[in-house]
Amino acid sequence: MPRASPRSQEGAALLLGAASALRASKGAPLPPAERGDVDVTERTVRTGLDPAAFTAAFTRGATLTAEAAVAEAALSAEAP
Numbered sequence: 001m002p003r004a005s006p007r008s009q010e011g012a013a014l015l016l017g018a019a020s021a022l023r024a025s026k027g028a029p030l031p032p033a034e035r036g037d038v039d040v041t042e043r044t045v046r047t048g049l050d051p052a053a054f055t056a057a058f059t060r061g062a063t064l065t066a067e068a069a070v071a072e073a074a075l076s077a078e079a080p
Contacts, residue, residue, distance in 0.1 A: 009048035010057040011076030016042055017061025018069030 016038070023030060030038060046054050061069050 006049060006053070007076045009045050010053060011073035012041065012045045013049060013054050013057035014061035014064070014069055014076070015073045016045065017058035018064055018066060019061075020058075021062035022066055 049057070064072065
């Protein structure tokens with residue numbers, strides 16, 4: 001399987017941050033049935049980015065609305 005580009009990895013980290021912040025704002029913890037998938041995704045993304053890049057993207061995602069995070073991540077996925 002081809003490896004994702006760093007830009008798409010940043011987009012994924014951004015979405016992880018946005019989802020985490022949205023759950024926290026609603027008082028809705030991550031459902032146990034989804035924990036495994038989120039953990040695998042986060043590990044994969046962390047492997048593709050250096051720690052500072054992951055933290056920056058995750059933190060940025062936590063400041064965005066859900067709509068803005070999805071739009072920004074889509075742009076990241078399209079960038080070369």
